[in-house]
Amino acid sequence: MPVYTCTTVKSTLSADIKASLAGEVTRIHSMINHVPGSYVNVVFHELAPDDVYTDGLPAQPLLINGWVRTGHPEAQSSQLVAEVAAAASRVTGIPARRVLVVIQNSPAHLAIEGGRVLPAPGEEEEWLRQQKDGV
Amino acid sequence: MPVYTCTTVKSTLSADIKASLAGEVTRIHSMINHVPGSYVNVVFHELAPDDVYTDGLPAQPLLINGWVRTGHPEAQSSQLVAEVAAAASRVTGIPARRVLVVIQNSPAHLAIEGGRVLPAPGEEEEWLRQQKDGV
Amino acid sequence: MPVYTCTTVKSTLSADIKASLAGEVTRIHSMINHVPGSYVNVVFHELAPDDVYTDGLPAQPLLINGWVRTGHPEAQSSQLVAEVAAAASRVTGIPARRVLVVIQNSPAHLAIEGGRVLPAPGEEEEWLRQQKDGV
Numbered sequence: 251m252p253v254y255t256c257t258t259v260k261s262t263l264s265a266d267i268k269a270s271l272a273g274e275v276t277r278i279h280s281m282i283n284h285v286p287g288s289y290v291n292v293v294f295h296e297l298a299p300d301d302v303y304t305d306g307l308p309a310q311p312l313l314i315n316g317w318v319r320t321g322h323p324e325a326q327s328s329q330l331v332a333e334v335a336a337a338a339s340r341v342t343g344i345p346a347r348r349v350l351v352v353i354q355n356s357p358a359h360l361a362i363e364g365g366r367v368l369p370a371p372g373e374e375e376e377w378l379r380q381q382k383d384g385v
Numbered sequence: 386m387p388v389y390t391c392t393t394v395k396s397t398l399s400a401d402i403k404a405s406l407a408g409e410v411t412r413i414h415s416m417i418n419h420v421p422g423s424y425v426n427v428v429f430h431e432l433a434p435d436d437v438y439t440d441g442l443p444a445q446p447l448l449i450n451g452w453v454r455t456g457h458p459e460a461q462s463s464q465l466v467a468e469v470a471a472a473a474s475r476v477t478g479i480p481a482r483r484v485l486v487v488i489q490n491s492p493a494h495l496a497i498e499g500g501r502v503l504p505a506p507g508e509e510e511e512w513l514r515q516q517k518d519g520v
Numbered sequence: 521m522p523v524y525t526c527t528t529v530k531s532t533l534s535a536d537i538k539a540s541l542a543g544e545v546t547r548i549h550s551m552i553n554h555v556p557g558s559y560v561n562v563v564f565h566e567l568a569p570d571d572v573y574t575d576g577l578p579a580q581p582l583l584i585n586g587w588v589r590t591g592h593p594e595a596q597s598s599q600l601v602a603e604v605a606a607a608a609s610r611v612t613g614i615p616a617r618r619v620l621v622v623i624q625n626s627p628a629h630l631a632i633e634g635g636r637v638l639p640a641p642g643e644e645e646e647w648l649r650q651q652k653d654g655v
Contacts, residue, residue: 253448253487257563265435268435269435269438269443272441272442273441276441286440287440287441288439288440289439289440290439290440290441291438291439291446291448292437292438292439293432293436293438293448295430295432297563298566300535301538301563301564301565301566302562302563302564303542303543303562303563304559304560304561304562305546305556305557305558305559306542306543306547306557307542311561313523313561315523315587324629327629328629331629331631331632331637332632332637336635339635346634346635347633347634349633349634349635350521350561350632351631352523352587352630352631353630353631354489354624354630355630356488356489359459359462359463360466360487360489360490361466361486361487362466362484362486363482363484363485363486364481364482365470365474365481367463367466367467386620388620388622400570403570404570404573404578407576407577408573408576411573421575422575422576423575424574424575425575426572426573426574426579426583426620427572427573427574428571428583429567429572430565430567431568431571452585452622452624489624491622491623491624491625494597495597495598495622495625496601496620496621496622497602497619498617498620499616499619500605500606500609500616500617500619502598
């Protein structure tokens, strides 16, 4: 269901670090937002040094943009963004001051996966049961 | 007005398939949301195999993220996401279980094209007429 | 805090033009939304010619997608999008009809930078003061 898009300058993250970060973000999202890991997507955009600017100058931030379904309780979303941001620094070694995590959302009914409209937050179990049963 | 961003692993889609998918998404959006095809943008991000993860493991999903103006009737938006998702599998041959389509939106007054603020949904005709007249 | 993502076909913008556009967007955002330039990120995605379509055909638009915190006054956001769009054409020489600027937003409490939840619009000064004091 969710998609996390990580943007860095090329060669900032090794293949191992990317796999580790993808694993951690998946684990965190799965635990907090009640979504099986098999529905969590993480992608990396690695850009040329002259394609990334902070303060108008070439820079090396780690920008993470997550999309989630609208309607998760606020405390849950706050925990999600905090844990993703902490994991980003912990896994990559990039200091927190260069890490920006942003969560965006839109209503579940504006997203389709596996040919089915996504469930609203709180209705995952029934949706997953039907998916499994091929209903 | 809209932008559809399709993300896959490199070499998943041939140039012909990309052109066909862009054409289908444009046709569908144009028909359902009353926007001339000349205002529909579709872009593809083709990433390295170690830049795309599902469930924390390298994977080959087709992720489509669309941006549209806020305020289209809900039934219309549901039809839009359903038809885009169906077209994605039909055109690419990628099974529905690996396809995620997400529509995001923001108010038309937060977008500018051709130097003019976009029209709210339902006000396209007048906007297009003025564009044509160079008003 | 904000991230501006500019998407073009490869070789549309020279390194100098990209740096100039990043500088202008940073200056404009900083001035209008009361954010120090050191918190403004601008990234460029340069895609292959067969990865960018308008009207279902290969095309050369300049697509700018900005993320900002929800809650800025409407007049301020309108000015922001207008000035970014004007700067895009002025700096790059790409005519306005090929430039689309879209601003998306989500609540400040769904974003973390420097290890801290972002301030709501209007509360930047206090947040920046605490950042500086290491509170």
